[in-house]
Amino acid sequence: MSVNIAANLKLINDKIRDAEKRAGRPEGSVKLMAVSKFHPSEDVLSAIEAGQFLFGENRVQEAFEKFPPIIEAHPDTELHMIGVLQSNKVKNAVKVGSCIESVDRLSLLDEIEKQCAKIDKKIKVLFEFHTGEESKSGFESQEELEEALTAIKDGKYPHVIPSGFMTMAPFTEDKNRVRKSFVMLRELAQRMKEKYPDFEMNELSMGMSGDFEIAIEEGSTLVRVGTAIFGERDYSK
Ligand SMILES: *Cc1c(COP(=O)(O)O)cnc(C)c1O
Numbered sequence: 001m002s003v004n005i006a007a008n009l010k011l012i013n014d015k016i017r018d019a020e021k022r023a024g025r026p027e028g029s030v031k032l033m034a035v036s037k038f039h040p041s042e043d044v045l046s047a048i049e050a051g052q053f054l055f056g057e058n059r060v061q062e063a064f065e066k067f068p069p070i071i072e073a074h075p076d077t078e079l080h081m082i083g084v085l086q087s088n089k090v091k092n093a094v095k096v097g098s099c100i101e102s103v104d105r106l107s108l109l110d111e112i113e114k115q116c117a118k119i120d121k122k123i124k125v126l127f128e129f130h131t132g133e134e135s136k137s138g139f140e141s142q143e144e145l146e147e148a149l150t151a152i153k154d155g156k157y158p159h160v161i162p163s164g165f166m167t168m169a170p171f172t173e174d175k176n177r178v179r180k181s182f183v184m185l186r187e188l189a190q191r192m193k194e195k196y197p198d199f200e201m202n203e204l205s206m207g208m209s210g211d212f213e214i215a216i217e218e219g220s221t222l223v224r225v226g227t228a229i230f231g232e233r234d235y236s237k
Helices: 005-022 041-049 060-073 087-096 106-119 142-153 175-195 212-217
Strands: 031-035 054-057 078-081 099-103 123-128 160-166 203-205 222-225
Touching: 005 031, 005 041, 005 212, 041 060, 054 060, 060 078, 060 087, 078 087, 087 106, 099 106, 099 160, 106 123, 106 142, 106 160, 123 142, 123 203, 142 160, 142 175, 160 175, 175 203, 175 212, 203 222, 212 222
Parallel strands: 031 054, 031 222, 054 078, 078 099, 099 123, 123 160, 160 203
Antiparallel strands: none
């Protein structure tokens, strides 16, 4: 089935602007990331043609094959890595990405620092926090997260720029549980910003195709939308 990517982007952008308005938030306070995993380069290029420049991928190998030529041809393009990241994939992840949204353990920072130092690149990171029962990824406790933030504050990771937080809500029809997960991330972010005022951790990456409007009501600054832009993913590929 063919998908009209430009029309979908317009629709989602309109819904984002409406949700901002309903929530009493300034227009443009929420950014849209187009999650292009499992979709080919041509789809990414269609999105770029329609004015979309921020993308997300969750598999390093796929991103590393797809994005360097696209970024070379369209230097305004930005890619965030949003999936569970194994340490042996960090090298390519920091080469192709401008932000790692899925930092879920202290040891990952060691590897990010090491690989970024090698190529003399500073990289933004978001701390993924576990807020929903079904999803498995993310820091499990505030203590672990504080350990990471304190280590950055102490100068252990000079190439790492802590920029905010990310979560995935549980996959459920129960909107209250989805909302609770977003509220939990917002409140955590607030506590961390008070405790670590030197860092500008203003990014709240939350909301996907099925729940981005709730996420915007609860303070999201960045929604990660795949299916509603590019159509269903074909996992058999
Ligand atoms: C795939 C993915 C998305 C996009 O999901 P859709 O439901 O297709 O919008 C968002 N965030 C993460 C972390 C993902 O892996």
